[in-house]
Amino acid sequence: MEYDLIVIGAGPVGENVADRAKAGGLSVVIVEAELIGGECSFWACVPSKALLRPAAALAAARAVAGADAAITGTLDAAAVLRRRDDAVGDWDDASGAHWLEQTGIDLVRGHGRITGVRTVTVTPTDPALAPIQLRARHAVAVCTGSDAAVPDIPGLRAAAPWTSREATSAEEVPAHLAVIGGGTVGCEMATVFRSLGGAVTMIARRGLLGGMEPFAGEAVQASLTASGVEVLTGTTPTAVHRGPDGRVRIEFDGRPALEADEVLVATGRSPRTGELGLETVGLEPGGWITVDDTLRVPGSDWLYAVGDVNHRALLTHQGKYQARAAGDVIAARANGTAVDDAAWGVHAATADHAAVPQVTFTDPEVASVGLTAAAAARLSEQEGRGIRVIDYQLGWVSGASLHRDGYRGQVRAVIDTDREVLLGLTFVGPDVAELLHAATIAVVAEVPLNRLWHAVPAFPTLSEVWLRLLEEYGRPEAA
Ligand SMILES: Cc1cc2nc3c(=O)[nH]c(=O)nc-3n(C[C@H](O)[C@H](O)[C@H](O)COP(=O)(O)OP(=O)(O)OC[C@H]3O[C@@H](n4cnc5c(N)ncnc54)[C@H](O)[C@@H]3O)c2cc1C
Numbered sequence: 454m455e456y457d458l459i460v461i462g463a464g465p466v467g468e469n470v471a472d473r474a475k476a477g478g479l480s481v482v483i484v485e486a487e488l489i490g491g492e493c494s495f496w497a498c499v500p501s502k503a504l505l506r507p508a509a510a511l512a513a514a515r516a517v518a519g520a521d522a523a524i525t526g527t528l529d530a531a532a533v534l535r536r537r538d539d540a541v542g543d544w545d546d547a548s549g550a551h552w553l554e555q556t557g558i559d560l561v562r563g564h565g566r567i568t569g570v571r572t573v574t575v576t577p578t579d580p581a582l583a584p585i586q587l588r589a590r591h592a593v594a595v596c597t598g599s600d601a602a603v604p605d606i607p608g609l610r611a612a613a614p615w616t617s618r619e620a621t622s623a624e625e626v627p628a629h630l631a632v633i634g635g636g637t638v639g640c641e642m643a644t645v646f647r648s649l650g651g652a653v654t655m656i657a658r659r660g661l662l663g664g665m666e667p668f669a670g671e672a673v674q675a676s677l678t679a680s681g682v683e684v685l686t687g688t689t690p691t692a693v694h695r696g697p698d699g700r701v702r703i704e705f706d707g708r709p710a711l712e713a714d715e716v717l718v719a720t721g722r723s724p725r726t727g728e729l730g731l732e733t734v735g736l737e738p739g740g741w742i743t744v745d746d747t748l749r750v751p752g753s754d755w756l757y758a759v760g761d762v763n764h765r766a767l768l769t770h771q772g773k774y775q776a777r778a779a780g781d782v783i784a785a786r787a788n789g790t791a792v793d794d795a796a797w798g799v800h801a802a803t804a805d806h807a808a809v810p811q812v813t814f815t816d817p818e819v820a821s822v823g824l825t826a827a828a829a830a831r832l833s834e835q836e837g838r839g840i841r842v843i844d845y846q847l848g849w850v851s852g853a854s855l856h857r858d859g860y861r862g863q864v865r866a867v868i869d870t871d872r873e874v875l876l877g878l879t880f881v882g883p884d885v886a887e888l889l890h891a892a893t894i895a896v897v898a899e900v901p902l903n904r905l906w907h908a909v910p911a912f913p914t915l916s917e918v919w920l921r922l923l924e925e926y927g928r929p930e931a932a
């Protein structure tokens with residue numbers, strides 16, 4: 454079977470590569486081993502956010518005098534889990550298959566493996582079917598995503614730990630959940646299971662939410678602790694063991710062992726490239742796949758890797774952004790039309806380097822884009838760029854104090870003082886997620902600060918913090 458493009462993996466990223474290439478006039482086949490929609494739709498973004506929202510709604514009502522009087526109970530855990538089941542369509546991907554059919558993208562269900570240049574062999578999901586040989590006239594796009602990484606802690610694998618899959622698809626709330634890892638998955642899942650009434654212990658090597666502004670992890674840690682989560686920082690398990698009673702025992706150096714009903718491993722991701730046949734085209738199996746800004750593998754004129762699997766930004770929206778560039782550039786190269794791969798061109802995923810937005814849906818929420826102060830300081834050292842960091846307490850803004858009684862939050866802006874543009878913003882506070890896109894636009898468009906003064910935030914909204922940040926920076930040209 455011959456197509457212009459073969460896409461391996463029908464997660465959010467593969468679907469978008471296929472969609473754009475199809476819109477560009479190519480014939481496209483997509484290969485999927487599990488569910489159309491991938492990790493995001495069934496075991497990651499969608500179920501996790503469905504599980505987090507009820508607690509956030511309850512916390513919002515509790516924090517407003519008058520509204521709090523209407524709260525007469527606690528979360529209904531069974532109803533929350535049912536809401537999650539609805540959000541993932543009971544793990545049925547029929548609507549995804551229907552969309553592919555309507556869009557004119559052929560679907561092959563099975564495990565795809567590269568067997569040579571522009572060639573993929575699929576082992577069908579249905580064992581009664583023989584392997585299918587696919588040949589691409591122009592390109593193969595690997596969009597196989599990532600799996601939970603399980604660290605080499607003695608006994609951990611044998612103890613059958615939960616990963617993000619078991620956590621997001623849980624049917625019951627463990628009486629006591631231990632979480633190894635203090636990143637986004639660890640913090641979000643600790644929030645969920647505590648809100649549903651379980652005891653939770655987090656085990657983090659360092660502080661929480663490493664890589665973000667330090668005040669973000671500190672605020673989330675304080676709030677998790679206040680909600681009853683035990684947060685052990687500076688700690689790594691030395692051994693894990695599941696006893697005959699089903700309980701898990703976690704051992705440490707210099708700290709008493711911990712017993713829990715389940716242990717969730719949330720220690721990052723590993724690429725799904727082990728069984729992909731990369732060795733047949735000279736690449737290392739099992740590694741992340743390096744690509745250029747058009748998402749093509751350097752040295753190849755046909756192989757692309759898009760989404761989690763290239764390790765540029767492990768986020769659905771950023772992978773889909775890459776997918777739009779990849780699908781379009783594959784079509785342009787196949788059709789022989791102009792390729793615009795310069796920085797910020799239509800065929801380049803430039804924002805991956807400068808402006809990756811991310812929201813962690815904890816209480817408080819953490820929303821960030823662009824550089825942190827620490828990353829900007831490194832840049833300043835390398836390039837001699839002038840940097841200024843401005844912090845502002847979000848609770849001082851009238852919109853915030855009206856939004857929630859005793860609102861607490863912090864915003865940090867990182868400014869390039871040579872060009873007077875924003876390099877990064879981090880918002881920490883209840884309901885800050887929706888503030889993020891304005892920041893992303895300001896960073897991507899490199900809006901000069903003196904023009905931002907003309908972008909007037911409505912009163913009384915949380916967005917007034919933009920004006921406060923500008924006031925803190927000053928307006929020397931006005932004097
Ligand atoms: C708990 C959790 C919560 C998250 N929450 C968010 C969030 O709120 N927002 C956000 O932006 N990101 C979030 N992420 C990250 C997000 O899930 C990923 O960035 C996203 O799923 C990546 O999409 P992808 O298409 O690259 O890979 P995937 O979604 O992993 O899809 C890859 C697809 O390829 C298929 N596949 C793999 N190998 C083969 C093969 N050899 N043959 C055929 N098919 C194959 C898989 O079955 C899968 O369907 C979260 C991640 C986790 C773990």
Ligand SMILES: NC(=O)c1ccc[n+]([C@@H]2O[C@H](COP(=O)([O-])OP(=O)(O)OC[C@H]3O[C@@H](n4cnc5c(N)ncnc54)[C@H](O)[C@@H]3O)[C@@H](O)[C@H]2O)c1
Pocket residue numbers: 604633634635636637638639641656657658659662663688689690719720721722766767768811812813814
């Ligand atoms: N809301 C969102 O956008 C969202 C939510 C969840 C996940 N994600 C994405 O999924 C990816 C994976 O999330 P994650 O939380 O698994 O990874 P992560 O990289 O965010 O965090 C992993 C954590 O595990 C710790 N760790 C690693 N090895 C350890 C060990 N041996 N012992 C103890 N701790 C150890 C690290 O120090 C780190 O704190 C993230 O990169 C993120 O992009 C996004």
